[in-house]
């Protein structure tokens with residue numbers, strides 16, 4: 131417990147340290163907070179002076195000075211409050227922007243290990259929601275409470291200066307106020323937090339309904355999903371009503387306790403005034419000060435209440451920021467590669483103690499075509515991942531033209547490799563932009579040339595707006611095969627030295643299949659090519675086939691050799707042909 135308090139404190143200290151980089155904005159915030167606290171102190175005091183010196187003695191000669199000062203205090207209060215609200219937001223948004231930018235950059239720069247145990251939703255929530263909570267509580271809340279504390283201290287100090295005895299009596303109701311703010315306010319805030327969770331739940335049900343619409347229809351799950359939705363809806367209503375109940379209880383109770391202190395002041399202060407121990411003006415000032423407690427007390431306790439959730443959010447944020455699985459871009463810059471690749475006793479594990487590749491030795495000469503085959507989960511994609519340097523070997527080396535991959539900068543290496551992954555991702559934007567992104571130096575003419583070369587041009591031209599069709603729209607229009615053709619065009623635009631084709635599992639119609647195959651062969655021409663072959667038909671174009679099983683190479687040779695040998699490859703081939 132103690133150590134967790136300590137680590138919370140150090141998290142908070144670190145956060146504040148980082149936020150202090152916006153010193154100038156913070157200075158404006160502090161200035162406005164102090165001004166605002168002072169401005170709220172003045173009116174009750176001025177009122178007491180007005181009553182004692184001018185109103186009661188019936189001396190209105192210089193009354194206007196007090197009236198003017200009162201007005202000035204009100205205007206100053208308004209000015210500082212506005213300044214405070216605005217600059218707290220400015221400061222908060224700057225802190226928020228920094229945090230989000232750092233988190234986003236971190237995600238882009240992280241090695242793939244980083245993503246293993248984090249879902250998309252989890253990361254999005256950390257970058258969007260957790261930073262929001264931190265801003266609400268640790269920036270707006272903390273600074274707001276600082277202002278409240280200042281006001282409280284100021285009010286108490288002013289009261290002490292006016293009358294010590296009356297101050298103690300007035301403060302008698304403060305514990306009650308704290309109790310109400312803590313107990314009922316706490317219930318209200320918890321209920322409010324619950325409404326937010328319920329709203330998030332509603333949006334996730336809607337999201338899942340849209341994303342899984344086909345599956346829902348196919349399995350006739352409409353009623354069940356509807357049922358779940360109305361259940362969550364009911365829970366949301368309940369949560370909101372609970373908030374309404376607690377709000378309805380809390381604020382009037384707070385007002386009553388506040389009035390209680392006013393009554394005490396009137397009774398006791400009145401008695402003192404009657405005895406001539408204090409002036410009427412001072413009693414009036416106390417009445418006004420007594421009413422100013424409840425807001426600040428509620429603010430400070432509210433902050434204390436939400437601190438725990440904000441610290442938890444902060445912890446989740448720093449967990450991402452401190453993750454050390456970063457891709458470094460150090461190393462030798464390569465302009466071109468001959469395309470020779472060698473695996474030298476490569477072992478690899480995603481999770482410690484569970485090797486996925488177990489001593490791979492593989493020679494891939496420049497411009498040769500290698501097909502990697504094997505059962506699902508054998509480790510084929512992992513081999514491609516290592517060539518791309520998404521990961522580095524746990525043991526052993528991958529050499530490019532005889533240079534250890536670890537010594538080559540990832541960026542320059544990847545620039546020389548055309549990678550066609552199994553899952554093709556099209557970014558928001560047009561088809562043209564999606565292909566162009568492969569090569570920042572290429573022009574639109576290059577894209578068209580490449581597409582013509584691969585035989586993709588005709589089908590793109592058949593889309594509603596040709597190359598300008600948006601990818602989102604195209605996502606719905608394009609078949610798997612067509613998406614693959616776009617991905618092939620993307621790879622060719624890079625004019626790579628090495629090509630990796632993780633050929634998609636899904637079957638496409640024979641005509642598209644032939645088109646895809648032709649495009650693949652075109653892309654592979656004259657380039658070192660690694661084909662992860664899920665369908666074995668393509669292997670006949672390979673110079674060498676490598677059969678992988680359980681992380682080891684169990685057979686390799688030319689297609690003819692392996693078929694003649696009737697070994698592992700032959701069995702795989704026969705079983706696939708049998709299926710077909």
Ligand SMILES: Nc1ncnc2c1ncn2[C@@H]1O[C@H](COP(=O)(O)OP(=O)(O)OP(=O)(O)O)[C@@H](O)[C@H]1O
Nearest residue numbers: 246480481486504505506507508509510511512513
């Ligand atoms: N990111 C990862 N984290 C942990 N284990 C992984 C990860 N990716 C793959 N694996 C595991 O490594 C093994 C090899 O996976 P790999 O994707 O290389 O197989 P594959 O031969 O390409 O299979 P498929 O034909 O299904 O694509 C599998 O057991 C898989 O569960």
